Amino acid sequence: MPHWSDYSTGERIKILRGKHMSQQQLANKTKLALPTIRAAEQNRRLSLPTLLKIANALSVDTSVILGQQAPRRSMEQDDRSTLRYISSSVHDTAAGFLPGDTEPVAAEDLSRATEKAWSLYWAGDYQELGAVLGPLLRDAAVTAQTLDGDAAHPVLGYLSDGYQIAACVANLFGARDLAYSSIGHSRSAAIAAGDPLRTARVDSARSWVYLRDGRLQRSMEVAEAAASEIEPRYSDQGAERLTVYGNLLNHCAVTAARLEDDDRTGDFLSRLHAVGARLGRERDFHGARFGPHTATTQAVGINVTIGKPGKALKLIESVKPAHLTGLADAARNRYQLDVAMAQADAKLFDAALDTLEGVLHDAPQWSRHQALPAVIVQKIGNASTARLRRVSELIGVPAIPVDGYAPATVKTAL
Known part of the structure; x- marks a missing residue:
């Protein structure tokens, strides 16, 4: 019997869809066009927004669709x-x-x-x-x-x-x-x-659980309610409250982006930056980490999610190496994956491979629990280079063309 990773991405979508859901029903559930679903199941097209919608509709992690983990988690x-x-x-x-x-x-x-x-x-x-x-x-x-x-x-x-x-x-x-x-x-x-602030911090984590489970509306409700409960007054400069509040706003912005609500995403991003500026530097409270550099690096990932790689690349230009030193390892690694995704979206394939391979080598244990490396490799496509094959092997996912294009050449450039 084949391993889950032996199936193609399209085959995995079809298997997860099962006999009781037609392609049209999946299209209705994701609000995608039927040809888009057909193309995904034929390995002809799978952009990041499409992948996220299909994963949410099938109630699985994106890593399951990409073959990084079996439906019953493979670890x-x-x-x-x-x-x-x-x-x-x-x-x-x-x-x-x-x-x-x-x-x-x-x-x-x-x-x-x-x-x-x-x-x-x-x-x-x-x-x-x-x-x-x-x-x-x-x-x-x-x-x-x-x-x-x-x-x-x-x-x-x-x-x-x-x-x-x-x-x-x-x-x-x-x-x-x-x-x-x-x-x-x-x-x-x-x-x-x-402890109201600790309770709000727990609700931030609870929102993340809902998000990973594909319960986007519930994720938003929890994070937004908790943020409203502890929203600081403008005169309130307490670092602990601002840190937890900023952390919750980040969850709201991420979820709004997944819900494709551009107006609310933009509003939450503006508030994120404002809270980061008020804090002045990175802070840590009850496991919540937030500050001006967190706000910027998170905005990079959010702009990638909503399909604005150009804006993400402009934000990346403003992030200096010194800004990353105050971030946790996991936050820094995630930012680098977002950078690689933005570069791949902009067809800067050599740069994307540079960035991705750096993360995979620096944080292999962390990287294997992330779905984005496989998305990046599939975005780059099936280039005939040892470099791309090596990166594909590191994450256990074959490189295939995505979005209907693949680079003519990918030179040696997580």
Whole structure:
């Protein structure tokens, strides 16, 4: 029996569509023309906006359509072990199945463990993160049981962060059920901690879970409601509130772009830049990272999504190497993928391969959980060069023409 990656992209779309959905029904659901669906299933045309719409209609990650993962998520052994350990830690802690010999720990120790967990998450070191998360959840839950009233609030906050990080990892790995349950536990703990900003930060992550699950309207509702709840007054210069608010606006802008609502996307982008300017520099609060450079780099990806590579390239020109040093590894890597996509859209194929290969070599563990590398390779097309074949092999997806064109030559230029 063939592996999922052995099928062509068009064959995978057809298989996912199944016998109970016709091409016309898929076209209706995506609001795409029937010839576009036919072309996609014949491997003749698959732009990024088309891919996103089909993935949303079929309720799968784009990486499933591109063959990077099977419909039942295909992961490496280390990833599967990490996810299994995180899952058991989340469910056991939430159910109260805690080791009887576990002793309460000092709040300062929990604070350090939480900071380390966030740092590992943003660095993309998921194996070590899994080893940290289990004890963090256990120790925070045991310690919270020994405290009452206000004394318990900080510990409940750390417990909320632990659940939230677990939800983010599960969401990235495609374990949607675990992501939903973890983010629910995180929100309950944040509310119990009496921390509105932490609750809003959890809602930002919850919005992302909905987004990855193709529930775009729900994603927008959650992020927009949370942003409205904590919107700072113009005179409010509190860095923590501005950071969480900016993070939520980013989710709103991304979702609006996916919904193809250009007016709202533009409005959210304007507000993003305004909040970034008010912050003045990059900030980190409860795992939310935001600042002026985050606003600009995120705007690059959003303009790529809405089909404006020219505007994205102009923004890229304004981003200096020093601006990227304050970003988390994951944010920096994602920005580089957006740069490569903008370059590919503009038919700057050599530059796109340069940028993409750099990310794949610098962050291989992080890259294998991303769908965009395969989109970029397919955008570049089936060029007869060892360079393109090598990059294709790195991500496990064959290079095929996309959008009806392929470069005549691709010279040596994640």
